[in-house]
Structure formats: C-alpha cells, structure tokens
Amino acid sequence: MQDNENKSHENDNDEHHLPANGDNGTESHDHDHDHDHDHDHDHVHDHDHDHDHDHAHNHEESFISKYIFSLDHKMIGKQFLLYGLIMFFVGGGLALLFRWQLAYPERPVPIIGASQQYIDDGEVVTAADRMWEKIFDSDKEEWLEVNMPSGVIEPAFYNMLFTMHATIMVFFVVVPILVGAFGNFLIPLMIGTRDMAFPVLNMLSFWLAVLAAIIMTAGFFVPGGHAAAGWTGYAPLSADPQWTGVDWGQNLWAISLLIQGFSSLVGSINYITTVINMRAPGMTFFRLPLVIWSLFIVAILLLLAFPVLSSALALLIFDRLAGTTFFSSTAEGGGDPLLWQHLFWFFGHPEVYILILPGMGIASEILPVFSRKPIFGYHSMVYAMITIAFMGWIVWGHHMFQSGMQPGLGTFFMTTTMLIAVPSAIKTFNWLGTLFRGSIRFTTPMLHGIAFVSMFVIGGLSGIYMANTPVDIYIHDTYYIVAHIHYVVFGGSLFAIFGGIIYWFPKMYGRHMNDTLSKIHFWLTFIAFNCTFFPMHILGVGGHMRRISNPMQYEFLQGFQGINIFITMSAFTLGFAQLILLYNFFWSMARGKVAEKNPWNVTTLEWEAPTPVPHGNFAQIPTVYRGPYEYSVPGEESDWIPQAQPEHAPATGGD
Amino acid sequence: MDIWLPENVSTFGQGVDNLFILIYWITLIAFILVTATLIAFLILYRHRPGHKATYIEGSTKLEITWTTATTVIVFGLALLSYPQWNRIKSPTELPPADVVVEVSAKQFNWDMTYPGPDGEFDTEDDLQLENQLHVPVDKIVHIRLTSVDVIHSFFVPNLRLKQDTLPNRFITVWFEATKPGRFEIPCAELCGFQHSGMLGYLTVHSQADYDAWKAERWPPQ
Amino acid sequence: MNPTDIEITESRPLSNAKLAIFILLGAETMLFVGLIGAFLVFRMGSVTWPPISHAEINLPRLVTGINTILLIISGYTMFQALRAIQKDKIKQLRNMLIFTGVLGLLFLGIQGSEWIQLIGKGLTLQSGIYGGIFYVLIGCHALHVFGAVIWLAIVTGKAIRFKYSYTHHTGVETCTIYWIYVVALWPILYILVYLA
Structure with missing residues (x-):
C-alpha cells in the first residue's frame, strides 16, 4: 500500500516511463490523423513496424521483465488468458474422467487406467502402465491403488474429480479469462489510457493467481487426497476430516481460494480505480462500451463478494486446524452448519453473475459490430446490468430452499429470484433488437455471439424451474441444476470467451486466427455442447441426483443409462473439439494471417491503437467524441464512426 | 423408456407437477418465440451487397412492454407457487399426523x-x-x-x-x-x-x- | 506531457491512491460483514449469551472500554497529523504520528494482556462457538490494527526523513483514511461483542 503514492505520481506523468512514445509522438500523431482509416495497408504496416522498432530500441526489456514479471496490462492479460486456457484443459480433463465412470460404472478408464498388475507389482502390462511409469516414481503406485485400482475410479476419487472440476472451472478458468484476461487487456485500451492505475498490483494479482493454482493442483497428491466436499464445500462435511477422510486436500483447497481472493481483491481495486479515474477525455460513463461496464460492475461485485467467502474460509480453516466448531453442531457448544451455506451463497450468488456478466458484455460488443447497428437500448442494457448486480445480493437463499432454512424465507427468496429474471430478459430482447434490420455478417466471433444469446436463453429459462420453490423441491440437487449451470456458464460464458478470443486475437497477437479451424471448432463445440448438456435436463426431470458416481445402484435410474452413455460420448467430442481451439490458438499466434489495425471496422478505442499494441498503447491519448456503437449512422457515407473521430469531420473509414 | 416425471404417488405431488408443466409450457413457448425470432432475423437481415443496416438506437416503448410482460409472468408464477410451497413445507400448515x-x-x-x-x-x-x-x-x-x-x-x-x-x-x-x-x-x-x-x-x-x-x-x- | 494527458489528471476528484484505499475499505467492510454475520447467527441462535457452558465468563468490559477510548484518541491524533502536514508543519506531523503509533501499540498491548487473562480463565479458541468467534472477530480487528501500526511506522519513518511536504503527502492521507477506518470499526465490535 505504501508505494501507492509514488505510483500515482508516476501515472500522473505517464510519459516518464514511455520514452519511446514521447520521442516519436509527434510523428505518429500525424500518421494517425491523416491515414487512420484509409485502409492503406502497407502504410499502416510500415508505421507499426517503425514504431515497434523504435520501441524495442528504447525499451530494452529483458525476457523476464517482458514476458514473466511484466507490468504491461496487455502482457498480464495474455498471461491470464494462457493461465485460464491451461486450467480449462485440466478442469475439462477431470470432467471427462468422471463422465467415463457415469457411463460405464466400475469399468477401467481407457487409455489412462493402469492395470492392477502394474499397481501390485510394478509390472508394465498396458500402454497406460507405461505412461504412469513415466510420470510417477514406483512408490507413487500407491496413489493409483487408492484412487484408481485396476484403472477404475473409486467413489472417493470420483468426489474429488467433480469437486475440482467445478472449483477449477469457476475460480481458475472462467473468472481468470473473463476478468483477468479480457479485463486487463481491454480496460485500458477501451477507455483510452496507457496502462492500469497500479501496474505492480496488477502483476501481483497474476502471480497470486498462479500461486493459488499451484496449491490447488498440488492437493491431488497429498495423503488423503484432494477436497471432496463439492465446490460448494458444504460444512460439516468439509469442516472435519473424519467425514471425508480428506485431510490436507481440503485445507489446501481453502488456502488456495483465500489466495485467489487476494488476487481478485487486488485486481478489482485496480480495475475500479482505472475505470473511474483514467478514462480518456470525452469518455463519459455513458460512452463506455458495454463490455467495460460489465467488467466495472463485475470488479465491484468481486471486491464486495470475495471477502465474504474469505471470512467463511477463515472460519473453515479454524474448524479444521484449530479445533473450533463454527460449522459443526454435533459438538458441545457447537455452531451451525447452515451458517456456511449462508456465507457461501451470499458470496456465491454474486459470483454466478461475475461468471456471466462479462460474457454479456462481450456479446454486446460482438453483436453490434457484425450487425453494423448500434446496440439496441444502450441505457437499458447498462441499467439491467446494474440491477442484476444489485439484486444478486438478495437472492442467495434460492440455493437453500431445501436446506432446512425457514420456509418463509424461501418465499422471500423465490420472489426476488423471479424478479431477477426481468433484467436478464431485457438483455435478451435487446440483443434480438440489435439484430433487427441489421446487416449481419456471419463471422466466427458473430457465430459465437449468436450461440451465446441462444444458449443463454435456454439457461435463463431453465432457471425459472429452480426459482419456483415447489418445483425446486423435486429438481433440487438433480441433473436439472447441472444442465442449468452449464447452459449459463459453458453455453453463456464460454461461448462469449471463445468469441472474444477470436474477435480480439488480431489486436492481442497481431494475427488472425485460422478461420476454417475456428469454424470447425465452433460447430463441433456447439453441437457437442448441446448433445452433452441438453439431455441432462431429461435426467433431472427423471430425478437423477447429481454427484452420484454410479447411477446403476438405483432402480429408478437404470433406464437412463443410455442417456448417460450418450452424454459421455458427446462430452468426449466436446473435449476433442477444444484441442482444435488449442492448436489453432498457438498456430495462429505464430503463423496466422497478419492483421490490420482494425480488421472488423470497429468504432471503439482499442482499435485506434497500432497493432501490435506498443507499450503505452496510444501514440497520443485519443479524445472521445461519441458513444461506442455508431454504426450505419444515416447520412454518413461510412457505416461506422470511430469514437475518437472528431465531430463534423468528413467520413473516412468503412466500405 | 420414460423420459418424463416419474409416477407421482403423493397428494401434494400433483400440485408440484402441475406447476412444472405450466412452467414447461411457458418456457417452451418463450423459447420457441425467441429462437424463431432470432433465426428469422438472422435470415432476413443477413448481409447482402447494397443493403445497409438501419440505425435504431432503441425503443423506450418496447423496453417498457417487455419489462412489464416479463414481470407479470414471473410474478404470476410466484403467486401460484406460494400456496403449494406452504402446503408442503410450512410448519404452520402441517396437517395432523396419523x-x-x-x-x-x-x-x-x-x-x-x-x-x-x-x-x-x-x-x-x-x-x-x-x-x-x-x-x-x-x-x-x-x-x-x-x-x-x-x-x-x-x-x-x-x-x-x-x-x-x-x-x-x-x-x-x-x-x-x-x-x-x-x-x-x-x-x-x-x-x-x-x-x-x-x-x-x-x-x-x-x-x-x-x-x-x-x-x-x-x-x- | 500531452495536452490530453493533463486534462485527464485534472478531471479526477480523487487521486488513484486515495480512491484505491476507499475501494479497499469496501472489501474490508465485507470481510467484517461476514464475520459479524457469523457472530450474529450464533448470538441469535443461542438461548443465552454466553451459552450456558461458558456462563461464568465475564469479558473485561471496563478495561476494554478504556482501551476503546485510547483508540478513539489515536484516531483524533492521526487526523491532527494530517492537518499538520496540510499546514506544512512537519514537526507536528512527526509528533502526532509517533503519538498515534504509541496509542495503537498500547491498544494492542492491553488487548493482548486481556487475552492472556481470558485464556487463563479458560476461554480459548476451542471453547465452543463463544470463544471461537470472540477470538476470530476481535483477533481479525487486532490484525488490522497491527497492520495499520506497521503502515504508520513506515509513514513515520518517511516523515522523519522529510519525505512529505505541503504538496506531497498522499502517503499520510491514505494511511490516515485506513487508520480512521480501523478506529471507527472498533466501537461497533466493542458494543456487539462486549456490551450487547
């Protein structure tokens, strides 16, 4: 905290640490204003190249300061993106493991399930044995014996798998990518400033997140295994090792989330300060692009929600390590198991909106650009997001209708929850309104944007069932809720993430992603996603409980095994499709088609910066003259007017 | 194979099922309307050379319409649920035990x-x-x-x-x-x-x- | 400096550092909301408070009351320190900072000795939710005071080395905001935990 003061002075005089821009500032100034939108490719290119050259000369950054402990918001954003993508494959891999168990209970997992002979005698029989032999020392065969004897997933291991799948996806994939990657990359660029308010804190935020991820992953290899109480960690199951047999795994889970909480805290302080204080001249709040609004609101939610989880985690750690009984009512003078649920969901429901709001923001960028139309109802979009953020604080009890909470409270929470459907509906109608009488280009980001809207519709509508208390009695804790959360967070957030990656990739890496591969990835993902998660609604209506490792143990679920197998096959396809994304991502980074400065003809400020964006972003801080969605303005020759284009200037760009 | 609700054998179960089916129809119709509109817009307003998008910033009248409509529907659903919920879970409405x-x-x-x-x-x-x-x-x-x-x-x-x-x-x-x-x-x-x-x-x-x-x-x- | 850059700087009502501190306090508040919420759940859920198992425990109300006054005075002196630098009185700044720091340490010292006595009387972290939430809630505040004292020590060190002036004293400002927050939080906890 102490050096905040110095930092703020530095930021007051940005050009101090930007000698490169200071030197050629006037020169590039001319370039910008004369040739910005005339599609003179070569010229723009030259200019960028020069700029880069100078840049490299004046900024002799070492590899470590440029790529590892970077203070540049763009690099930190890319670091978060990579981090999130790596964790995405970890979390997805865990899901595939337990999907196998659900489809073929008690059967050895193919490819990675080691044979019992290997576990017993260390004798390599199968290819899987050979793989484990390479990964593990011989003494780690014990780990296989405990978790996957004969290659079959043990029930306790199954619990760890789904616990970590959800924990990783929520805390280490969706939030880091949406908030960490897009937030970092986009906020300074889109509000027109040189960097975040506190670059050092920004770097700290990333490295704390890395530390949290390492601790979380390490939990699999401690004695007793990893946390197995679900991502919601309901006490007393999570509060006392005797109930799960999990000792340090659960502790590491809690500690890792505490660290992740610090990372979010630091990040959100940075985001909020930056958005409030560092907007370019003319960039009023109601000229902010919606994605910035969403990230700003999400930063406030993270700031206020995460400390509540931290308080609950602290109490949990005391229960586990210091012998307190905050969450166990069985002991003398004991506490209240429902307290954990109240604290967790008081954090958890805002967290759900943290997961979806930036997705809504990204969709609200992509849809107008590729419809060549202003977003429909900009102000109502903003107010809807603010309403969602406010109401997110008074709906947490809808996770607890069947928990033993007073039924009267259930009625209250049902009413507030039903009301929160209204702003979500408003947003959906506004997206439709954006398409109305547009000129729709079916680019890959647009496909993802449309998928986001339609999947979000399903996720939103299925939420009404659970919000309704009597119906929730039946479908609570069944696959219905699993379907719902995945339609919102995978169908919603992840399609937005994919769309966002492809859309901003040219600005991030200076190249386009391969469009053929992107399209194959999109269609495979879209179809496999629906085949995976839609049938879960049917399972839920049939009463199929979530978090059970073997549905065949129940007579009333045996008829559903066919659906379970179908879901698993689709899930494997879905997982495979993501490998295409991964390949495309890295291949395009090196070999993709070189991108122009503003390939999609977008009005917002990030496209004013040269590509690749230099340190300090803009040669000169742009001035903003209008709102972010001025497309197809009547009487204008061009179908887009950049935010930074001065008033009354003759139309320049576009086609 | 049966892919609907399992057989109901309780007196209050029918109330739950009725609400479920009501919400099912409401959400199904909403889904069909929204998706049909979406697909229609995607086809009608696809990019064609010579056609330009129409500059529409929004419509307060429409915003008010769909806000009110959604509020009425969800409130209606909430009102229908209160008695069912209380009947099943409220400790004050507990019928005497046999x-x-x-x-x-x-x-x-x-x-x-x-x-x-x-x-x-x-x-x-x-x-x-x-x-x-x-x-x-x-x-x-x-x-x-x-x-x-x-x-x-x-x-x-x-x-x-x-x-x-x-x-x-x-x-x-x-x-x-x-x-x-x-x-x-x-x-x-x-x-x-x-x-x-x-x-x-x-x-x-x-x-x-x-x-x-x-x-x-x-x-x- | 580009002309536009100046424009940004001048349009800010609060500097980045001050704004960040206020935002941080929002998060701190929610941390305490969580813990106080837990305290209230236990409190309301228990027929008597302290619960029967700890009926004989008396929290040191009087000593803690005096301690409360000490802490409130430290808030006043901290504010005076800020006033001093705003009037460019470097010496007074130094004195007030040191005085505030001493009061803060005194608060922690008295609380520490009270804790030792309570533990001697058998109220420990393990004595049910009563002892547990007492030490966690009060301890969490004490940690914040401790953190504030360390921050204050750094600021005092800088003040002694004449690093602050009439125009440049954001460090003093932010530290004052944080200190006063920690001071203002205490009476709420005192009333909730000791008196009510």
Whole structure:
C-alpha cells in the first residue's frame, strides 16, 4: 500500500516511463490523423513496424521483465488468458474422467487406467502402465491403488474429480479469462489510457493467481487426497476430516481460494480505480462500451463478494486446524452448519453473475459490430446490468430452499429470484433488437455471439424451474441444476470467451486466427455442447441426483443409462473439439494471417491503437467524441464512426 | 423408456407437477418465440451487397412492454407457487399426523425409528430398521428428520419430496401416499465417499397390509 | 506531457491512491460483514449469551472500554497529523504520528494482556462457538490494527526523513483514511461483542 503514492505520481506523468512514445509522438500523431482509416495497408504496416522498432530500441526489456514479471496490462492479460486456457484443459480433463465412470460404472478408464498388475507389482502390462511409469516414481503406485485400482475410479476419487472440476472451472478458468484476461487487456485500451492505475498490483494479482493454482493442483497428491466436499464445500462435511477422510486436500483447497481472493481483491481495486479515474477525455460513463461496464460492475461485485467467502474460509480453516466448531453442531457448544451455506451463497450468488456478466458484455460488443447497428437500448442494457448486480445480493437463499432454512424465507427468496429474471430478459430482447434490420455478417466471433444469446436463453429459462420453490423441491440437487449451470456458464460464458478470443486475437497477437479451424471448432463445440448438456435436463426431470458416481445402484435410474452413455460420448467430442481451439490458438499466434489495425471496422478505442499494441498503447491519448456503437449512422457515407473521430469531420473509414 | 416425471404417488405431488408443466409450457413457448425470432432475423437481415443496416438506437416503448410482460409472468408464477410451497413445507400448515416415523441419516444409511405400540419415541418398544420405511396408504405420515453426522437429503422422487437433514436438528416433513408400492429413498446431498448408493426404501402398504406388518414387527412385548 | 494527458489528471476528484484505499475499505467492510454475520447467527441462535457452558465468563468490559477510548484518541491524533502536514508543519506531523503509533501499540498491548487473562480463565479458541468467534472477530480487528501500526511506522519513518511536504503527502492521507477506518470499526465490535 505504501508505494501507492509514488505510483500515482508516476501515472500522473505517464510519459516518464514511455520514452519511446514521447520521442516519436509527434510523428505518429500525424500518421494517425491523416491515414487512420484509409485502409492503406502497407502504410499502416510500415508505421507499426517503425514504431515497434523504435520501441524495442528504447525499451530494452529483458525476457523476464517482458514476458514473466511484466507490468504491461496487455502482457498480464495474455498471461491470464494462457493461465485460464491451461486450467480449462485440466478442469475439462477431470470432467471427462468422471463422465467415463457415469457411463460405464466400475469399468477401467481407457487409455489412462493402469492395470492392477502394474499397481501390485510394478509390472508394465498396458500402454497406460507405461505412461504412469513415466510420470510417477514406483512408490507413487500407491496413489493409483487408492484412487484408481485396476484403472477404475473409486467413489472417493470420483468426489474429488467433480469437486475440482467445478472449483477449477469457476475460480481458475472462467473468472481468470473473463476478468483477468479480457479485463486487463481491454480496460485500458477501451477507455483510452496507457496502462492500469497500479501496474505492480496488477502483476501481483497474476502471480497470486498462479500461486493459488499451484496449491490447488498440488492437493491431488497429498495423503488423503484432494477436497471432496463439492465446490460448494458444504460444512460439516468439509469442516472435519473424519467425514471425508480428506485431510490436507481440503485445507489446501481453502488456502488456495483465500489466495485467489487476494488476487481478485487486488485486481478489482485496480480495475475500479482505472475505470473511474483514467478514462480518456470525452469518455463519459455513458460512452463506455458495454463490455467495460460489465467488467466495472463485475470488479465491484468481486471486491464486495470475495471477502465474504474469505471470512467463511477463515472460519473453515479454524474448524479444521484449530479445533473450533463454527460449522459443526454435533459438538458441545457447537455452531451451525447452515451458517456456511449462508456465507457461501451470499458470496456465491454474486459470483454466478461475475461468471456471466462479462460474457454479456462481450456479446454486446460482438453483436453490434457484425450487425453494423448500434446496440439496441444502450441505457437499458447498462441499467439491467446494474440491477442484476444489485439484486444478486438478495437472492442467495434460492440455493437453500431445501436446506432446512425457514420456509418463509424461501418465499422471500423465490420472489426476488423471479424478479431477477426481468433484467436478464431485457438483455435478451435487446440483443434480438440489435439484430433487427441489421446487416449481419456471419463471422466466427458473430457465430459465437449468436450461440451465446441462444444458449443463454435456454439457461435463463431453465432457471425459472429452480426459482419456483415447489418445483425446486423435486429438481433440487438433480441433473436439472447441472444442465442449468452449464447452459449459463459453458453455453453463456464460454461461448462469449471463445468469441472474444477470436474477435480480439488480431489486436492481442497481431494475427488472425485460422478461420476454417475456428469454424470447425465452433460447430463441433456447439453441437457437442448441446448433445452433452441438453439431455441432462431429461435426467433431472427423471430425478437423477447429481454427484452420484454410479447411477446403476438405483432402480429408478437404470433406464437412463443410455442417456448417460450418450452424454459421455458427446462430452468426449466436446473435449476433442477444444484441442482444435488449442492448436489453432498457438498456430495462429505464430503463423496466422497478419492483421490490420482494425480488421472488423470497429468504432471503439482499442482499435485506434497500432497493432501490435506498443507499450503505452496510444501514440497520443485519443479524445472521445461519441458513444461506442455508431454504426450505419444515416447520412454518413461510412457505416461506422470511430469514437475518437472528431465531430463534423468528413467520413473516412468503412466500405 | 420414460423420459418424463416419474409416477407421482403423493397428494401434494400433483400440485408440484402441475406447476412444472405450466412452467414447461411457458418456457417452451418463450423459447420457441425467441429462437424463431432470432433465426428469422438472422435470415432476413443477413448481409447482402447494397443493403445497409438501419440505425435504431432503441425503443423506450418496447423496453417498457417487455419489462412489464416479463414481470407479470414471473410474478404470476410466484403467486401460484406460494400456496403449494406452504402446503408442503410450512410448519404452520402441517396437517395432523396419523403416523410418525423418525428418520436419522448417518453415513451412509437411513435409520428409521418407529414409536412402537405405545406411540412414543425414546421408549423401550421403539422399533429401529435400517433403510426400510413402512407407511400405510392414504394416511398422513410425519417424518422427523435428523442426522448424526453431516448433511444428507431425504429424497423420495415419487412423492415429490426432498428435505435436507441437519445434525442436531429435527425437521418435520409430511406426506400422504396415494398408492401402495415400493419406492426408493436416495440421499440427494453429497455426504461423503459412499454418497452414491446411500439408498433406503419406502414401502407404502394398504391399510390391511400395514396392520399385518405392524402386528408382525411391533409385537407387544 | 500531452495536452490530453493533463486534462485527464485534472478531471479526477480523487487521486488513484486515495480512491484505491476507499475501494479497499469496501472489501474490508465485507470481510467484517461476514464475520459479524457469523457472530450474529450464533448470538441469535443461542438461548443465552454466553451459552450456558461458558456462563461464568465475564469479558473485561471496563478495561476494554478504556482501551476503546485510547483508540478513539489515536484516531483524533492521526487526523491532527494530517492537518499538520496540510499546514506544512512537519514537526507536528512527526509528533502526532509517533503519538498515534504509541496509542495503537498500547491498544494492542492491553488487548493482548486481556487475552492472556481470558485464556487463563479458560476461554480459548476451542471453547465452543463463544470463544471461537470472540477470538476470530476481535483477533481479525487486532490484525488490522497491527497492520495499520506497521503502515504508520513506515509513514513515520518517511516523515522523519522529510519525505512529505505541503504538496506531497498522499502517503499520510491514505494511511490516515485506513487508520480512521480501523478506529471507527472498533466501537461497533466493542458494543456487539462486549456490551450487547
């Protein structure tokens, strides 16, 4: 905290640490204003190249300061993106493991399930044995014996798998990518400033997140295994090792989330300060692009929600390590198991909106650009997001209708929850309104944007069932809720993430992603996603409980095994499709088609910066003259007017 | 194969199912309308050379319309749910019991305690059965739910009944079964490594069968 | 400096550092909301407070009351320190900072000795929720005071080395905001935990 003061002075005089821009500032100034939108490719290119050259000369950054402990918001954003993508494959891999168990209970997992002979005698029989032999020392065969004897997933291991799948996806994939990657990359660029308010804190935020991820992953290899109480960690199951047999795994889970909480805290302080204080001249709040609004609101939610989880985690750690009984009512003078649920969901429901709001923001960028139309109802979009953020604080009890909470409270929470459907509906109608009488280009980001809207519709509508208390009695804790959360967070957030990656990739890496591969990835993902998660609604209506490792143990679920197998096959396809994304991502980074400065003809400020964006972003801080969605303005020759284009200037760009 | 709600055998279950079906139709129609509009817009307003998008910033009239419409629908649904919810869960609307059974959940079984011939709990003639819940048909049954270790959830899909059990606390739920038969009672809340497979059975007897079962299992000693 | 850059700087009502501190306080508040919420749940859920198992425990109300006054005075002196630098009185700044720091340490010292006595009387972290939430809630505040004292020590060190001036004293400002927050939080906890 102490050096905040110095930092703020530095930021007051940005050009101090930007000698490169200071030197050629006037020169590039001319370039910008004369040739910005005339599609003179070569010229723009030259200019960028020069700029880069100078840049490299004046900024002799070492590899470590440029790529590892970077203070540049763009690099930190890319670091978060990579981090999130790596964790995405970890979390997805865990899901595939337990999907196998659900489809073929008690059967050895193919490819990675080691044979019992290997576990017993260390004798390599199968290819899987050979793989484990390479990964593990011989003494780690014990780990296989405990978790996957004969290659079959043990029930306790199954619990760890789904616990970590959800924990990783929520805390280490969706939030880091949406908030960490897009937030970092986009906020300074889109509000027109040189960097975040506190670059050092920004770097700290990333490295704390890395530390949290390492601790979380390490939990699999401690004695007793990893946390197995679900991502919601309901006490007393999570509060006392005797109930799960999990000792340090659960502790590491809690500690890792505490660290992740610090990372979010630091990040959100940075985001909020930056958005409030560092907007370019003319960039009023109601000229902010919606994605910035969403990230700003999400930063406030993270700031206020995460400390509540931290308080609950602290109490949990005391229960586990210091012998307190905050969450166990069985002991003398004991506490209240429902307290954990109240604290967790008081954090958890805002967290759900943290997961979806930036997705809504990204969709609200992509849809107008590729419809060549202003977003429909900009102000109502903003107010809807603010309403969602406010109401997110008074709906947490809808996770607890069947928990033993007073039924009267259930009625209250049902009413507030039903009301929160209204702003979500408003947003959906506004997206439709954006398409109305547009000129729709079916680019890959647009496909993802449309998928986001339609999947979000399903996720939103299925939420009404659970919000309704009597119906929730039946479908609570069944696959219905699993379907719902995945339609919102995978169908919603992840399609937005994919769309966002492809859309901003040219600005991030200076190249386009391969469009053929992107399209194959999109269609495979879209179809496999629906085949995976839609049938879960049917399972839920049939009463199929979530978090059970073997549905065949129940007579009333045996008829559903066919659906379970179908879901698993689709899930494997879905997982495979993501490998295409991964390949495309890295291949395009090196070999993709070189991108122009503003390939999609977008009005917002990030496209004013040269590509690749230099340190300090803009040669000169742009001035903003209008709102972010001025497309197809009547009487204008061009179908887009950049935010930074001065008033009354003759139309320049576009086609 | 049946891919709809399983057979309902409780008096209040029909109310739950009716609400479910109502929401099903509302959401289905909403989904079809939205998706059809979306697809129509995608086809009608696809990019064609020479066509330009129309500059529309929004419409306050439309915003008000769909805000009001959504609010009315969701409020209506909420209003319809209040009585059903209170009927099933409200402690003040609990109908008087014909039969009371205490169900205590523990890792990983349901302990069913019957009061025995004297009708009182915690007396010597209490009958304890593991995972076997026997009740008469068409009678109001109270289940006093508790747990000895962690949170479990008492779930009888065919009764449309679910209630978490909490350690050191008793929560009373009720039902009236409308049909004799044997139904499963899975645990619906993650409760440890053998959560999957924690399973009890509800046997609903006709009155005659129930009396016979009682005579056999509750012998006056 | 580009002309536009100046425009940004001048349009800010609060500097980045001050704004960040206020935002941080929002998060701190929610941390305490969580813990106080837990305290209230236990408090309301228990027929008597302290619960029967700890009926004989008397929290040191009087000593803690005096301690409360000490802490409130430290808030006043901290504010005076800020006033001093705003009037460019470097010496007074130094004195007030040192005085505030001493009061803060005194508060922690008295609380520490009270804790030792309570532990001697048998109220420990393990004595049910009563002891547990007492030590966690009060301890969490004490940690914040401790953190504030360390921050204050750094600021005092800088003040002694004449690093602050009439125009440049954001460090003093932010530290004052944080200190006063920690001071203002205490009476709420005192009333909730000791008196009510």
